[in-house]
Amino acid sequence: MKIPPHLEKLLDKDQRLHGVVLQTLGVFELWLKDNKVVFFPEYTDHGPEHVESVMHGAEALIREEAWPHLTAQDAATLLLAILLHDCAMHLSEDGFLALVSAGAPWKPRGRLFLDRMGDHPWPRLWQEFLREAARFDEGKLRSLFGDTEPARNPDTDWKKWTYRDRLLIGEFMRRHHARLAHEIALLGIPGPGIDRLGFAQMDEWLRDLAGFVARSHNLDLRASADLMPKNGRRNYREVHAPFAMAVLRIADYLEIEAPRAPRELLRVRSLKSPISQAEWRKHEAVVHVRQDEADPEALFVDAEPTDVKTFLGLRRLFQGIQAELDACWAVLGEVYGADTRLRELGLRVRRLRSTLDDVAAFGKTVDYLPVDARFRVSGGEVLKLLVGPLYEEEPAFGVRELMQNAVDACREREDYQRQNPDRRIDLPELEADVVVLLEDNDDGTGWLTVEDRGIGMSPDVVQKYFLTAGASFRNSEAWHRQHDDESGTPRVLRAGRFGVGALAAFLLGDEMEVTTRHVEEDRGVAFTARLDEPAIELRWCERKPGTTVRVRISNSEVMDRLLSRAEGESWDWYWLERPTLVRKILLRNEYESYPNSVGPTDGEVVLKRRLIPLHGAPLPLYWIRTCHPDFDDIQYTWNEGGHGTYVHNGFVLREPYSADLTSDDYQHLWYGYGWSEFIRRPRISIFDRTNKMPVNLVRTGLSTGDTPVDAVVLQSVCRDILGALLVRTPAVPNEMIPLVIADRFRAGLHPSIGTKMFGWSWLWWSQAGIGLADGAMASQIAMHPICFAPIFRGTDRMPAVSWVWQVLKTECVVELQGFKHDSREDLHNIMAQWMVMFHDPLAVVDDKPFERGPDIFGPFSLLTPRSTLLIVCRALWEAWRAIDPRPETIQYASVGEHWVLEWTGEDNRKLLDLERLATIVPEGIENPIGIWFDCEGPNEDLPDEDMIMSPLAEAWEDIIRHPVIPWDEAERRALLPHAYSELSEEITRWEAVTKLEQEQEAGGRERSDRAVTRRQST
Structure with a gap:
């Protein structure tokens, strides 16, 4: 790589420094030429030619008046920073593993500038990236890989890496290549051993500074300049570092001419990554970069994009370069403007012009319209038209979305307190963690208020997520950094998922009042929002941490629907005991009584809530637990009806106002398994921190018919049925067999078996015992x-x-x-x-x-x-x-x-x-x-x-291991020892259930006898 003449002339002032720079360039040139950029197979050129081109571009950017003020140390720092700035792209497989493997040998030592960066260890960065990659949406996957197949974790053996693995690692290195450039300046190039290729012998401070300047091209320029020592911000050891930073970033930006992405390569290979395809098309479209003849401080770019995506990409690129030029000139003015001597440090270029500036004129030269045409949402009415039909204009769904946000916020606040035990949070004084209050007005309108003692929202979260349709903060990387454990698994359950909570609230009314304060903020934020509001004003307010949302219900029909069915399950969505929740109605008008309530007291009605067991809690007798590796806990029951309903992280998935099935109904059967259609699906409660359950957008059910939860629950139900058979098969003489069927098997053998429709049709029976009619x-x-x-x-x-x-x-x-x-x-x-x-x-x-x-x-x-x-x-x-x-x-x-x-x-x-x-x-x-x-x-x-075979038959063969279960219990135990051992837990539970039923039956007979006695005595 040939050093440009002006920079080489500066280096000549310090022969020792000149020598080590030449030696370092020579060593790195051999490495850059030999390396094959294994993680960036489709990127534009980042080899020696690119480095040399940026060097010459940097020299051309320095204005004539600046050269007398520059030193040999300036030249060395700038040349070394240019050499370093993209060298991490050439990292080898062994080098990457040396960075990110557990117990990796790569240990950056503390230096002045490296110390100021507060870098996390590489293994931690890599694990955080993998967790993020597992959540890449379809757009990100398609831009990176060209398809929507989920990203997978690369194998620890690099020889097993696929092309997709390398593209994924490349994305990680692209994000952090500037940091690695800084570390390479100090430690050399990462590899399998400790004898690394690196800089020639030179002062450590110079290597640290050159690495920092290289790193700055991927950082904010003003923030980078502010990291310089206060007494050396303008001139640190004869190096004018902010000036070198500005020269490097603009020179790298302007190295965009077509030769960097030669057409010849595209003739022999196709680019799979859409990102790479777009970058190559942009470079190919730049015909020439030249001095603007009419303006000596401007560059002019001749560009000929052949499609609208490349046109828009180049427009954004040119706008970005102009923004960088503006920022560079502003920072140079801040740093050197007050120094009459150093104020000459500046760039030859202030402006960038191109053939794309006059869009109308450019449009006449191509066969497409150079406009940014895309689907857009105009105004709140459109959003309302979308949300209403999606939720079938059902106000109860709006209540549920607000409940979900509030419960999730309380869970997050609890997690925050566990992670920060010394921080005291002054919470609002409420009856429960979440209070849902429905108030009616004299004119038939009302208010729905949901108040919580949750973690609250910062102004940034309000703007970027709460007020943005489809943007869920709980799916963001910021949320996961705060609430994930070391393995990348969230520590808290989340009910909200799709980012439509605020919009769904408008099913209740047209106006929403919100006050909120995050636990780390000193004050809160208040605002009033309407869908048709052109600008929402956020104002500071004083309140305790948490959030209060009040929706004005202006439609009396909506109010009547919520009031008339409030005693039922229209908005009883949340069934867990913790976080606590209270549902109340404050009545100012006379309404019919509310039988499903605790109150009323002075017009206030407290509605009852259905409660189910908590995650990991000991279960009541009529609940059963099973497990699946994708979920934290799975519980199910047939008790109190509710067959076939799912409860996901505490929130029931069902239509509003839908009544649960009674124990005698047979409509909710287990379809999809053929034979086992006679088994009724129980109510299933799933605890799912990673949100792997395929819940549909409206949260009335699942987005797919088959789930792993159904499979493990059905297996558990089959075991439970066999346990019931071992406990409840009666001992009878042969001549009584026909009567026993009617007396026992057709009544209450197992709650999963429909008693009205199917009776004992799933069994055959003989003198020897019973068997499965499969x-x-x-x-x-x-x-x-x-x-x-x-x-x-x-x-x-x-x-x-x-x-x-x-x-x-x-x-x-x-x-x-x-x-x-x-x-x-x-x-x-x-x-x-x-x-x-x-x-x-x-x-x-x-x-x-x-x-x-x-x-x-x-x-x-x-x-x-x-x-x-x-x-x-x-x-x-x-x-x-x-x-x-x-x-x-x-x-x-x-x-x-x-x-x-x-x-x-x-x-x-x-x-x-x-x-x-x-x-x-x-x-x-x-x-x-x-x-x-x-x-x-x-x-x-x-x-x-x-x-x-049916699932029950498979379980029978695997566990019972005999076609017949004898009538006699002693014979059963002797014949089926494996079954009694395998089903010990189920047998114990059914013995307890049977004993309880017998006690209840005896108690009922006793009460009946006492009633008969009283009537006779009367």
Whole structure:
């Protein structure tokens, strides 16, 4: 690299300094030429040619009057700073790992200027960056990688790094390359060892200063000048550092001519990173930089951008250069203006002009319109039009958004206090951490006030986040720096996520009054906001830390909706005990009573809140905990209804005013698992610090159907069902088996099983015990003993062993108990009831149409050409045979007086004791009427899709490890030791539940007996 003549002439004044500068340039030139910029494969040139070009540009910038005042130390500092300013771009893989690895050998030693920077260790910087990268939005990912695939942490072995890994590391180094330049000046180039390539032997202060000047090109110039020692701000050891800083930054900016991004390279490779593509297009569009003929202090740039993005990018670049020129001249005037001798230190250039200044004239030379056209939101009405339909004009959603902000703020304040235990915070005196108050006025309008003892907002947060649609402070890097632990995981739960809280408040009214004060601020901020306000005035105010938001409800209809349903769940969104929250209504008019309240007292109604267990807290008896590595805690229950609802970080995900399902409802079933549709989804409470739960924007549910939470909860529910079976399966003699089903299994075996619709349809039962009526599981067993099971259907392609899957797929179970018919009308009523359950009409009765389903082989044509037997009640069999004659492939025979045996294929009646069978199944048992036998082993021809095991069957095979759970408890324990060991926790819980139910039942009988006694005595 050739030193420009004027700078070399200065160096000649100090031969020793000249020599070490030349030696350092030579050493670094070899490194810059050899290195391949492994983290910046698509960047424009930052090699020796760029360094030399900036050197010559720097010399050309120095005005003639300044040269007499410059020293050899000035020349050395400037040349070394130019050499350093981009050298970190050439860092190797080993060099990077030497910086960021735990226990890294790179230890910058304290120096005058390095000490003043307050730098964090490189490993900490890298970990913070990785945490930020994990939250890159789609725009950032696309600009960096060209796609929206999430960034991943690079492997610790650099040989396994992908192209994306290198681009990610490059982004990190781009942000911090100026700092590394400073450290390289003192320590040399990072590498695997301690024998590093570095500067030639020279004074340490000079290396420190040259590194600081290099670093300043990525810092604010005025702030950098202010870091100079007070007595050496103008001239520190014969170095005019602020002047060198100004020369370097402008020379680096102006090195933008096309040769820096040669077209030839673009012919042989494509650039994947949109950032790199845009930079190369900008450099390519600059044809020439020259002196402006009309103005000796101006440069003129000939630019020919061929597309509007490059045009806009260059316009911003030229505006940035002009802003830098203005700042440089201002700082040089501040530093040297008062010195009559040094005020000559200045630049040749004050202004930058270009062919893009006259947009109209430039527009005539290209085939596109050089304008910044994009979607914009004009005025508050548009925002209101967007927010209203999004939240279905529902004011209760506005209440929820304000609640979320307040609860989150209280959690953040608690975290702040834990991190700053010595700091005392004078909090407002409120009834709870969050107070929600609805007040009505005489004219039918009112106010909704949400006041909290939270962390509060600074003026900066108010402006950048609270008043900006879609900008969530809780997703910002500033928030994560304050509330993340060392691993990058937030220490606090967050309910707010999407940055629409303030806008949603306008669902309640058109005007919002806010006062707030951050815990670190000495005073608060107050303002009144409307969506159509052209400028919102922020004023200082005196208040304690926290936030108060008051929304004026000007629409009487909105007020009526909130008041009329306040006793329900219209705005009972938050269900945790801490942070505490109180919901109140202050009535000035007469309204109907509020049964779901603690009050009223003097017109003030305190509404009740539903409460659920806290994160990690001991659980009540009817709550169950499970876990998933992505979430902090998962709890669920069927208690008090609420099947199928999610509660995320304390806030319920549901529509306003939606009532919870009762324990007898079967509508909220677990879909998506085929067989397990009969298991009702419980209420699930998720604690999720990293916000991985896919909550939809309106927070009424999830944005995707399948979540990892559902999978682990279903697994836990299956275990709990098996635990209930081990505890609650009764011990009965064989002749009592049919009656037991009606008495015990169809009532309260497990809260996940619907009692009205499905009864015991998920089990088969025999003399030996009970088993799981799962097609894939049953097909593996040759069941010769008599086995009672629910009525089921078959098709021409589905063997009878898969009957449960088929029945539950169509959401049906036939429960025609003790069937006797006296007329065709009676038969029709029963058939109609059955058809409603099946959603699949089968026949025509009394000219009333019942369309046959597409795969129905007949009401009881359950048999495929396979030796399978079915016992059917004769009365029912004869009635349906009259309606729908049996196919010829089905054979039948009488079993005693009351039953008919059907079969297909080979006649296997010899396997059965039909006389004994006739005595075991007397007429009129109060159970679904069907007895199923499989006289063969597994069916090898069963289609794979029909053999998929249900989650409960998989759990049964893995834990029970036997097809039958015996009736006798002692036999159960002897036969199933693994199950009792594996399910010990579930068994203990169900023993406690059963004991409590027995005590409650006994107490109820005792109260009933006392009431009868009182009535008799009366």
